[in-house]
Amino acid sequence: MNGNRSGLISELLYLFKMNRAFLSHAHLPYHVVITHHEDRESHAGKLLFTEMNAFFCLSITESVTLFIFPNVTQKNVKDTDCFRSDQPGVKITVFDDRTEDFEKKLINLLNEYEPEIFYDANGVSSMIAAGSFTEPLHFSVIDDDPIARSFLNEFIERQDWDCPSDVKTFREGQSFFESKRLEEPGKHVVLLENVLPRITGLEIVKQIRKNYADDTVSIMMFSGRKREEDALSAFKFGVNDFMEKPLKHQEMAVRIKNMTKRMRELVSSFN
Incomplete structure (x- = not known):
């Protein structure tokens, strides 16, 4: 439970950091206000600051609230002293x-x-110092070839993705969807074979794109068939990248890192 709490705090603070970055980029001066209510049932402080039109409000716990106010005047700052x-x-x-x-x-x-x-304030502080306030990255490998699944699993685990990551493998699409893998909080990268039993790779992509956009799920498709129309169809259905087999390890690592970078940039542009 404590590990989950620390992870939640790091994600919340990452969101807060992104909003501060937006204000700095827009050259808007801002103040950050932290309120702590010793009486957890008292909401007076939160109501006061909400009325001041906060740009960003984050309830960290029942008694601690964080606000960002762009262009706060000195009068507003003095008001906080009176309230205190x-x-x-x-x-x-x-x-x-x-x-x-x-x-x-x-x-x-x-x-x-x-x-x-x-549970580890020093650990969270280290994450800040390292600039690693990023969402966890979940890899899903879908391939009916057990050797390919094993290779991709080991390949992903060996890489440095600059954030917490994990990988799960699936033989076909039905087990992947039944696992509800994409509902896990964080960013997702799906690596899948084009030709699969029961549900084709293109059908898997189509179902994913019904519910998840590029800023949440990136998809890379593999194919052992040398057919240009396979790649064209894959991009049409919503994959982010397409590679022919046999896979080139270094090239694949670069391509995947480019996909994850684009996901983060898409999020940053909206915060």
């Missing part, structure tokens, strides 16, 4: 966009307010 003096059960901390070591100070503050949400 009137409400002894509420702690308020204000940072601006010039604060040094912001993420490290934020982690320390959250750990002070709600230590139970961290």
Whole structure:
């Protein structure tokens, strides 16, 4: 349970970091406000800051809330001091966009307010320092050839994907969909053979694209048949990349990393 909590905090802080990056890119000055209610049933502080039109609001726990306010005036900042003096059960901390070591100070503050949400505050701080606040990456291999599945499984596990990752293999599409693999939080990369039993590779792609866009699921298809129309059909149905067998290991690694990079860039452009 504690591991899940730490993972959740890292994902939430990554979302927060992306919003800050947007404001910085747009050259908008901003303040970050952390409120901590010692009385968990008191929502006065949250209501006050919500009325101030926050750009971003993140309820980290029942008693800790984080806000980003673009273009906050000095009057607004002074208002927080007045509120703090009137409400002894509420702690308020204000940072601006010039604060040094912001993420490290934020982690320390959250750990002070709600230590139970961290099982390893130093570990989370290390993630910040390394710039690795990225969503987990889940690989799914769909191939009826057991040798190909084993090779791809080992190949993926050997690579450095710059984020937490895991891999699962499936013999055909039905077991893949029944596993509800794509419902796991994070980004997904699906590697599949074109010719499969029961459900073809193209049908698998078609079903995936009914529910998942390129910013969530990237798809690479393989084919041992040297037919140009196979690749054209695959791209038409929504794959992100297509490779002919036999696979070239280094080229495949570069192509997959390019796909994951594009997924992150798609998310960044909307935050």
